[in-house]
Amino acid sequence: MPIKVLAPEVVSKIAAGEVVERPASVVKELIENSLDAAATQVSIEARGGGLNLIRVIDNGTGIPATEATLAFHRYATSKVSNLADLDAISSLGFRGEALPAIAAVAQVELLTRTPEELAGAYLNLKNGVVVETGKRACPQGTSVTVRHLFQNVPARLKFLKSPATESSRVSNLVSQYSLAFPEVRFSLFLDGRMALQTAGNGVLRDVLVKVHGLQTAEAMIPVGEVNSQVWGFVSPYSLARSSRGHLSFFINRRWVQSRLLSRATEDAYEGLLMTGKHPIAVLNISLPAQDIDVNVHPAKLEVKFRNEQALFTAVQRAVRSALVKEMTVPQVMRPPSVVDVPTFISQKEHLSRQEELFEGFAPRPSPGPLPILRVFGQLSATYIIAEGPDGLYLIDQHAAHERILFERVRAQQASRAVEVQGMLEPLTIEVTPRQEEMLRAGGEILDSYGFAMEPFGPRTYLLRTVPALLREGNIAQAVIEILDSLGEEGESGKREERIALSLACHSAVRAGQVLSPEEMHQLVRELEQAESPHTCPHGRPTIIRFTSSQLEREFGRSL
Ligand code: ADP
């Protein structure tokens, strides 16, 4: 279809809003244009977090020279032409808004050639106005260069994060699109460094290796048959992350953010993940174009579904059955009830049952210090049983240890007295492009907690020292979690807290670990000295009490 300006009645149906919020949104629009133009190779370059330069080059269909200027008109598009088209959108773009919106806030150069034309069309625009046109030799396809983004909109600049954070958003975005289009070869260069390159061979697992690293990619469990309604990969429950940032959903190959889909996926893990843990998932979902409305969000990041319940169930089932299949392997430690019971209790129901159970027993995070306790045993290798001035106390060994370590990490870090231990053998850690950006930007924070990491090959690092309190356990996972938490939004205080939290969580004794009497004593003594001994840093109780009068009542000694 040639590029045409949309009729006003079509324009009025388009979800208006800010298309270009930050550098990553420019990259998104340009990549979508390349994919709509059937490109098989897309190369993306960003400098200075995208504020100095963004360049996207593709080998797609190109724009006919006669239409190049028109492409920068508002609501000029070759992808839809009438109202009926809006009801069944099959292209990624459809509003004809992106190029003019980008040109309005930056300096833009376009070089493009269709296979029929001998010379490429060149356009140079400043503040949305064409200042130069011409013909130039160029390969088939399109190259768009965006310079000095937002320089004429200081208000926008103010809302941006540091160049490193903006770069990490760009790399996350390119990672998402390369997962959605494994048959396209993506290359990403950030400040001249190659941050990501996919093979473009159509194999999703190969892209997973590039984005999540070999170890994670190998562990991922396939969901559904390739190209079935719901298909892709999810992490086994043993491989969880502390943020939801690793859930990728593509509806008809469009990258979308959807609470519904996140909930459906996480629901499938019900009972398998610790609180605060989230799976990694890459799921492709196909729906008839009429069953979704992609025209509801200015950046097309969210979509509306005609039948939410059916979709929720389809995703939840597909993921659940993949997980269950995986769990039939004998000898895997798992909570058995979850696998055998066909109906799942919702998280809410679970919590309310728990509250019922604890009613009257829970200490209700009571302020003040703990009484002196006499330890006399361990229950289910998970709880420490102790006697106190008024009754029986049960201490959750993991939660209690987490509290102790959390306070210790915070204190050591605040007084810059972090105890560090060297690794006998340096540990190799693979990171995603996004994590690598965070590492480049926030390496000193990691350092201040006792992690010394040095670059070692593409997206691979050597870990030489770790905080002394970190147990052997899964050190790599702790590092990955901390990197992820650096990328999360929030003020720096919160970030520090999250780091201390993952450190404490990874270092604390686990439930199911048998403790010697000395270890139990030590733990209880340290808990008594903690500042906030009653809850773990996630807010769960560390200790519950059965008062003497409750015991008397239960045994019918008093009424
Ligand atoms: P939309 O993608 O919503 O149509 P854009 O402003 O992003 O609007 O692009 C306007 C038009 O320019 C597109 O409809 C398409 O015809 C053309 N175009 C933009 N980028 C490319 C590209 N990389 N390859 C081929 N054509 C392109």
Ligand code: MG
């Ligand atoms: Mg577009």
